Ligand SMILES: CC(C)=CCC/C(C)=C/CC/C(C)=C/CC/C(C)=C/COP(=O)(O)OP(=O)(O)O
């Protein structure tokens with residue numbers, strides 16, 4: 001019998017009360033010690049989950065080390081955000097089992113998934129099926145994932161892909177402008193996508209301020225992902241301040 005796993009249930013239950021903030025840590029950019037500290041601060045400041053991944057090199061021992069450090073320092077759910085079948089760690093709770101629907105390369109649509117499937121089963125990781133869509137500019141992940149990035153001024157294309165993802169059985173949709181994007185996904189696009197789908201909507205890429213996070217939530221985003229703004233805050237103290245600022249924007253508290 002197919003059952004909804006623990007982390008997915010946690011997401012749905014929390015979404016009944018508030019919008020969520022997930023923090024993305026890239027093992028290529030943070031040491032296990034830094035990751036542990038950020039995860040601890042994330043939990044203290046009201047972040048809802050930690051995502052772990054990167055489009056280049058987040059694999060093997062380096063990945064395992066970061067996931068383990070996060071698990072030791074916080075009780076937040078850890079969700080893998082893999083760039084390929086190499087991005088799987090047995091120490092995480094769940095994995096966004098994603099398909100890059102607007103890739104031009106079948107490897108990112110079904111290939112990496114087939115290569116990783118048995119490993120996910122062996123480790124008992126919770127797979128959460130997700131439609132992953134790259135919006136302009138797309139940044140590194142757009143290039144690495146051989147995406148045909150959806151133009152920023154074409155919300156209908158994003159909505160069509162998102163609905164197709166839902167009809168294919170995916171239980172989350174992720175609109176991705178790319179890590180470090182100069183501009184986040186436009187609110188008009190978020191609004192149209194949210195209007196047509198019934199599954200939770202994740203938005204990430206280039207969200208650096210409480211105002212940007214608020215605008216995405218107001219447009220209809222259910223979950224906001226931030227990475228660069230925290231990783232590149234400059235110091236742990238500044239990262240903590242940034243976490244609180246972004247949470248405020250997302251949760252609508254002040
Ligand atoms: C489900 C399985 C086993 C694999 C999925 C494989 C797919 C579809 C990958 C999509 C394409 C891709 C390269 C995704 C990476 C997503 C990601 C972790 C982005 C964040 O990383 P960045 O911060 O952009 O990476 P860099 O820091 O390396 O630029």
Ligand SMILES: O=P(O)(O)OC[C@@H](O)CO
Pocket residue numbers: 024141176177178179180181203204205206207225226227228229
């Ligand atoms: O690093 P940022 O720009 O916050 O992007 C987060 C995430 O959407 C990248 O996959």
Ligand SMILES: [Mg+2]
Pocket residue numbers: 026029054179227
């Ligand atoms: Mg990164």
